[in-house]
Amino acid sequence: MTDRQPFCEPDLARQVAGATRPVRSILDSALCGNEVSLDEGETLFAATGADIAAICAVADHMRAEANGDRVSFVVNRNINFTNICYMGCRFCGFAKRAEAPDAEWLPIPEIVARAQEAWSRGGTELCIQGGLHPRMDGTYYGEIVQAIKSELPQMHIHAFSPFEIWYGAAKTKQDYRSFLTDLKSCGLGSMPGTAAEILDVEVRRKLTKNKLSAEAWVEIIRTAHSVGIRTSATIMYGHVDGPRHWAAHIDLLRSIQKDTGGFTELVPLSFVHTDSPLYRQNPDQVRAGPTAAEVDKMHAVSRIMLRGWIDNIQVSWTKLGAERARDMLSAGVNDLGGTLMNESISRSAGSTHGQEITAGELCRIIRSASRVPVRRNTLYEIQEVFDDHDPVDLEPLVARNSHDPLAFLEMFPERRATR
Numbered sequence: 001m002t003d004r005q006p007f008c009e010p011d012l013a014r015q016v017a018g019a020t021r022p023v024r025s026i027l028d029s030a031l032c033g034n035e036v037s038l039d040e041g042e043t044l045f046a047a048t049g050a051d052i053a054a055i056c057a058v059a060d061h062m063r064a065e066a067n068g069d070r071v072s073f074v075v076n077r078n079i080n081f082t083n084i085c086y087m088g089c090r091f092c093g094f095a096k097r098a099e100a101p102d103a104e105w106l107p108i109p110e111i112v113a114r115a116q117e118a119w120s121r122g123g124t125e126l127c128i129q130g131g132l133h134p135r136m137d138g139t140y141y142g143e144i145v146q147a148i149k150s151e152l153p154q155m156h157i158h159a160f161s162p163f164e165i166w167y168g169a170a171k172t173k174q175d176y177r178s179f180l181t182d183l184k185s186c187g188l189g190s191m192p193g194t195a196a197e198i199l200d201v202e203v204r205r206k207l208t209k210n211k212l213s214a215e216a217w218v219e220i221i222r223t224a225h226s227v228g229i230r231t232s233a234t235i236m237y238g239h240v241d242g243p244r245h246w247a248a249h250i251d252l253l254r255s256i257q258k259d260t261g262g263f264t265e266l267v268p269l270s271f272v273h274t275d276s277p278l279y280r281q282n283p284d285q286v287r288a289g290p291t292a293a294e295v296d297k298m299h300a301v302s303r304i305m306l307r308g309w310i311d312n313i314q315v316s317w318t319k320l321g322a323e324r325a326r327d328m329l330s331a332g333v334n335d336l337g338g339t340l341m342n343e344s345i346s347r348s349a350g351s352t353h354g355q356e357i358t359a360g361e362l363c364r365i366i367r368s369a370s371r372v373p374v375r376r377n378t379l380y381e382i383q384e385v386f387d388d389h390d391p392v393d394l395e396p397l398v399a400r401n402s403h404d405p406l407a408f409l410e411m412f413p414e415r416r417a418t419r
């Protein structure tokens with residue numbers, strides 16, 4: 001135990017005091033600066049009732065310690081350059097066969113045109129991912145990056161999941177290190193740490209037939225960090241998993257971060273079951289996504305377990321919607337992700353939370369929680385603080401859903417945070 005004293009805000013102390021003994025003991029210890037172990041993390045993830053409020057209060061306290069009252073976002077664009085993929089991951093509602101009427105393949109000039117449009121709208125990041133098209137050359141990944149960088153040298157390219165790196169390296173007969181080093185020299189800035197799902201052999205077997213093993217995911221991420229490519233970290237939860245898997249997954253991410261320091265943030269991704277074959281074929285064995293309490297706990301316990309190692313916890317508004325994303329700002333979250341402009345992956349799985357949110361809308365959400373909006377770049381360097389002005393807002397690039405995703409804000413008058 002360290003010699004730090006527990007933090008004694010009256011509300012926080014009251015909420016922790018109201019928790020059951022095992023949870024209270026873990027939270028008191030965490031507030032004293034001690035690391036939450038895997039077993040303790042499992043206890044927190046399994047918590048119920050008033051314990052959840054205590055966990056969220058501690059996570060919110062740790063968020064304030066690490067990030068103050070700022071909540072960040074990035075102006076970015078998603079480009080899913082193909083949805084043609086034969087890997088057959090059972091949870092995936094995105095992949096299509098080449099002959100399907102809604103199969104998509106974006107040629108490089110179209111990808112560059114979308115990148116230019118994003119740049120003209122203030123975008124600083126492109127998030128590029130695609131299916132593993134069976135006829136695609138492994139060199140195509142580098143060609144995409146080079147084509148964009150030759151037109152937009154300042155644009156940050158955040159691209160290619162570890163599954164795509166695994167595929168590209170196999171296709172080019174390179175090891176991960178040389179494939180990633182080549183991509184970096186083409187101009188790759190960072191990578192999404194997607195395709196992690198749950199880093200557990202049994203769960204992965206059910207989700208992905210373990211085609212990309214947990215070991216391979218970890219090796220690719222560690223190699224990326226070692227060649228200077230930073231990545232996000234993700235967890236996809238709410239299907240055939242549970243508290244033990246979640247705690248082990250977060251513990252593994254923490255151990256990687258202790259060695260490499262390469263993760264920029266954690267993004268919990270709730271399983272969207274609606275159009276997922278995994279759920280449709282096994283509705284008795286697969287859960288229809290996480291419960292509301294599990295969503296709260298995922299963000300809050302991750303904040304507590306990763307304290308001091310990964311201090312950016314992002315909520316995915318495309319998975320949860322704007323209202324629940326706002327709720328997560330009180331459960332350890334300090335980042336709302338990106339504007340996206342074209343979100344395809346969650347939408348294909350049945351998510352109805354829209355494809356784009358503007359910078360102005362993100363600022364409204366953040367201010368409604370009495371926090372200060374800040375625009376960041378991909379590596380979490382602050383670009384602009386909106387403490388006394390609003391962003392120049394543009395019309396959304398894509399058509400909206402028929403419902404207004406921000407209608408709930410009518411209940412929350414806009415407030416600027418006071419310090």
Ligand code: SF4
Binds near residue numbers: 087088092094131
């Ligand atoms: S998750 Fe990715 S690799 Fe798996 S089937 Fe879907 S697009 Fe293909």
